[in-house]
Amino acid sequence: xxxxxxxxxxxxxxxxxxxxxxxxxxxxxxxxxxxxxxxxxxxxxxxxxxxxxxxxxxxxxxxxxxxxxxxxxxxxxxxxxxxxxxxxxxxxxxxxxxxxxxxxxxxxxxxxxxxxxxxxxxxxxxxxxxxxxxxxxxxxxxxxxxxxxxxxxxxxxxxxxxxxxxxxxxxxxxxxxxxxxxxxxxxxxxxx
Numbered sequence: 001x002x003x004x005x006x007x008x009x010x011x012x013x014x015x016x017x018x019x020x021x022x023x024x025x026x027x028x029x030x031x032x033x034x035x036x037x038x039x040x041x042x043x044x045x046x047x048x049x050x051x052x053x054x055x056x057x058x059x060x061x062x063x064x065x066x067x068x069x070x071x072x073x074x075x076x077x078x079x080x081x082x083x084x085x086x087x088x089x090x091x092x093x094x095x096x097x098x099x100x101x102x103x104x105x106x107x108x109x110x111x112x113x114x115x116x117x118x119x120x121x122x123x124x125x126x127x128x129x130x131x132x133x134x135x136x137x138x139x140x141x142x143x144x145x146x147x148x149x150x151x152x153x154x155x156x157x158x159x160x161x162x163x164x165x166x167x168x169x170x171x172x173x174x175x176x177x178x179x180x181x182x183x184x185x186x187x188x189x190x191x192x
Contacts (some may be wrong), residue, residue, distance in 0.1 A: 001076055002050050010063055013054050024051040030186040033165050036174030041087045041113070041165065045190055049079050078144065082192030083154065089113060089143040103138040105171040110143040112169040117153040118161040154191040163187065
């Protein structure tokens with residue numbers, strides 16, 4: 001949980017932003033999973049979300065207690081709680097026409113992303129709990145996912161079990177099986 005006390009005041013953040021940003025970018029390297037050429041999962045944690053809050057406060061020039069609390073209330077649900085992982089799913093197609101076509105074909109893809117701990121059944125994502133990001137014509141290029149892991153899965157990961165992550169949508173299938181050791185280690189640290 002991010003608190004007001006864990007945030008830097010705007011003046012301090014302005015001074016520290018470059019080094020803090022570099023730290024977060026490095027941190028995200030072991031929290032990012034590419035699924036094929038067009039889908040990326042960024043697994044969030046307290047540091048990545050605190051960075052997003054700091055950036056919002058800076059961009060919006062929010063310094064009043066009420067405004068800061070509003071941002072904390074919006075972003076804290078994106079921090080995993082020790083029994084789950086939370087991730088931002090990015091669907092990336094550089095060409096605008098191709099992106100429009102593919103987002104129409106990929107309706108429902110956010111519900112077809114999964115994680116699988118070695119020796120356990122796959123767990124599909126719970127997507128977009130905050131608001132619907134899909135309409136009758138297309139899906140959004142950004143989704144927020146939650147993966148709930150039971151105690152046996154968490155224990156196996158802490159003991160070193162392999163981790164696979166993938167997507168099994170009819171129009172898009174890809175997986176990392178297993179994920180890189182650095183990613184598995186970073187995600188295992190998130191679990192209680």
